Amino acid sequence: MIKTDILIIGAGPTGLFAVFEAGLLKLKCHLIDSLPMPGGQCAEIYPKKPIYDIPSHPEIMAGELIKNLEQQIAPFQPSYTLGENAVSIEKTEDDQFIVTTDQGTQHQAPVVAIAGGLGTFEPRKPPLENLHKYENKGVNYIIKDPEYYRDKKVVIAGGGDSALDWTIFLENVASSVTLVHRRNEFRGALDSVDKVQELKNEGRINLITPAEVTALKGSDLLERITITQGGASNDVECDHFIPLFGLTPKLGPIANWGLEIEKNAIKVDNSLDYQTNIPGIYAIGDVNTYPGKLKLILCGFHEATLMCQSAFKRIYPEKRNVLKYTTVSGVSGFDGSQKQAAKSTIKSIE
């Protein structure tokens, strides 16, 4: 059981900044995220896109913003459960919450802050008739263990980095790799595009473009797929079909936690502390809604700050506390580090 003061669900910019504000109040944070790395949408969807409305940053790449946040919160030693989805929540008799992930990891905290953005990232699934029937029976959306594909006939579909990277990687493992994409152009790192070109030239992979996978066939397990190219369709033997069309966020299991939901977002009390209808559960950032809500990173930062103050009062109802300024009090990290403004120099003029 992982125990912490504030359990943050979602490690995007809002969740990460909450760690800093909590740290100033000596509260420890643990973050859960379905992605394998922190950063949320900024890391997954648009790391190379510039953002222009972060106060004091005339321009900053989304990926850079995440890197800076990680550096800023490092003294407060946040811990993570990454690549796992928070699926259930229950309340104990002593007012603690237990949050369990899809992989069974359990977390306990007196305060839960949902900073889930637009939700959990799930693979985008192509609209093929019997796709569902072959899921985990030949159709896989995420490659967990490459060895699973050893000496198998693999067909990958997609035109981005993950399609290119896995084609390159699995070429060494699988008995055959076919990459299918709807156009000849690929959107990926130049190195990867060149490498796939080389593998194609050497006859080590089958590259079929512009083409599309249009049908899945087999009995219990996937056996063949149909590839349509320029109006002609061909069946190809295939043990595994891996569609890699990126990820899309879905609110997911949080929708069933008994929280008040409006238009796919969690209703909170914005006049006070961004608490939901369940005391002790807060929702901050893009995942929440209230009159006048704006889905902006800068608003998420503000919401995270107010949430932490409220969380402190909830955890330590008897303790007196006032807002402190970092310029005055500095930052005392849980790692023993100390940031402090330099003392003023006072020198007399004779």
Place this chain on the structure above:
Amino acid sequence: MSLDIQIFLTDREGKRHELLAPTDMQMNLMEVCKAYELPVEGTCGGMALCASCQCYIESSHPLPERSEDEEAMLAEAFNVRDNSRLGCQIQMIPELNGLEITLAPEE
């Protein structure tokens, strides 16, 4: 002179909507749909990085060519037709008055 243009939109249930879109607010078609609270997610915020605002252009208005980003996204989107466009890439300009569109199915 009014700076608004009219857009005719058919939603996923086949219901027709008449939208008034300002041309002086740097708005794109995805944003107009959101302003009318139509079921268009605009997940990526308008960066041509998701296809949640995909629509079919039903009228013959002159549209700007698809950018490389839009082409790439549409090549990985589903239910794509020859007249598919990403709403976020279509700016509201006076020339588009009377534009007819249908929302593509949700993925």
